[in-house]
Amino acid sequence: MSEQPNVIQASITTFRVAEALKHLEGAGVTELAAHLELPKSTVHYHLRTLMQAEFIVADGDEYRVGLRFLDFGEFVRDRVELLDATDPALRKLAEETEEIANLLVEEHGRGVYVARELGERAVQTSFHTGKRVPLHQTSAGKALLAFTPRERVEEILDRHGLPSKTQNTITDRDELFEELEEIHERGYAYDDEEWHRGLRCVAAPIRDLNDRAVGAVSVAAPLSRTRGDRYRSDLPDAVLSTANVIELNMQYS
CATH class of the missing domain: 1.10.10.10 (Winged helix-like DNA-binding domain superfamily/Winged helix DNA-binding domain)
Structure with missing residues (x-):
C-alpha cells in the first residue's frame, strides 16, 4: 500500500x-x-x-x-442495512443447497464477508464474518466487480493489484475484464478453485435500482459436489433466486 x-x-x-x-x-x-x-x-x-x-x-x-x-464488529454489523434484507433468504439458501452461503460487500476495494450460513453438508473453510479478500479471487467479488463502473474497478486494481491465491486465480487485467463482461451478460459468477484448491463457488450480485452491485450472495461447495448440472445450472439458479429476493426486500423494507 x-x-x-x-x-x-x-x-x-x-x-x-x-x-x-x-x-x-x-x-x-x-x-x-x-x-x-x-x-x-x-x-x-x-x-x-x-x-x-x-x-x-x-x-x-x-x-x-x-x-x-467484538464490540466494534457487532456495532458495524448492526449498521449494515443490507443484512436486514438478507435474513432469512441467506439461511434458506444454505438449507436448500446444504452448503455454505455467504454475503459479501465491498469496502476499501476489498471484499468483506458480512454474513454466513451453514447448510447440513457445509465443509470447513477459512470463510468467516469480517474476513477480507481480494475481489478478483472469489465468485462473489467478481460478481460485484461486474456490476461496478469500469473506472472504479480500475481504481481497485491500481490499488490492490491481482495477487494470485491458487494457480487458477486470474492475474491478468485484460483476462479479468473479459470475464467481468461475461458475468455481466449472464448475471452470475464462478470461482473454479481460484480462491482455494478443491473448492468451487457460484455467486450473484445484489443490485440497486441503478443496476449497481451493493453486495453479492454466494454458495461454496467442494469440487466433488459441484459437477455437471449442479455447478452449471442448479447453484446459479439458487443464488440468482436468492439475490432477487434480497433485492425485493431492499426495495420494500
Whole structure:
C-alpha cells in the first residue's frame, strides 16, 4: 500500500500489529517483530499502546486480540442495512443447497464477508464474518466487480493489484475484464478453485435500482459436489433466486 499524505505512520503501524496478532492467532514480541519486519522495541511500544487501550490482552509472553474488537464488529454489523434484507433468504439458501452461503460487500476495494450460513453438508473453510479478500479471487467479488463502473474497478486494481491465491486465480487485467463482461451478460459468477484448491463457488450480485452491485450472495461447495448440472445450472439458479429476493426486500423494507 502506498503512503498517503497527512497519515500518521505510527498509527498505521499500531493497526498492522493488531492485524498481525489476528493473522497469527496470538504471538510474542519476537514472532511479531519477525513477521512485520520491525524492531522488537517498536513492536513492544505498539503492543503497550494497544494494551492500554484494552484492544489486546496478554497471556504470559504472548499477546492476542481482545474482546473489545467484538464490540466494534457487532456495532458495524448492526449498521449494515443490507443484512436486514438478507435474513432469512441467506439461511434458506444454505438449507436448500446444504452448503455454505455467504454475503459479501465491498469496502476499501476489498471484499468483506458480512454474513454466513451453514447448510447440513457445509465443509470447513477459512470463510468467516469480517474476513477480507481480494475481489478478483472469489465468485462473489467478481460478481460485484461486474456490476461496478469500469473506472472504479480500475481504481481497485491500481490499488490492490491481482495477487494470485491458487494457480487458477486470474492475474491478468485484460483476462479479468473479459470475464467481468461475461458475468455481466449472464448475471452470475464462478470461482473454479481460484480462491482455494478443491473448492468451487457460484455467486450473484445484489443490485440497486441503478443496476449497481451493493453486495453479492454466494454458495461454496467442494469440487466433488459441484459437477455437471449442479455447478452449471442448479447453484446459479439458487443464488440468482436468492439475490432477487434480497433485492425485493431492499426495495420494500
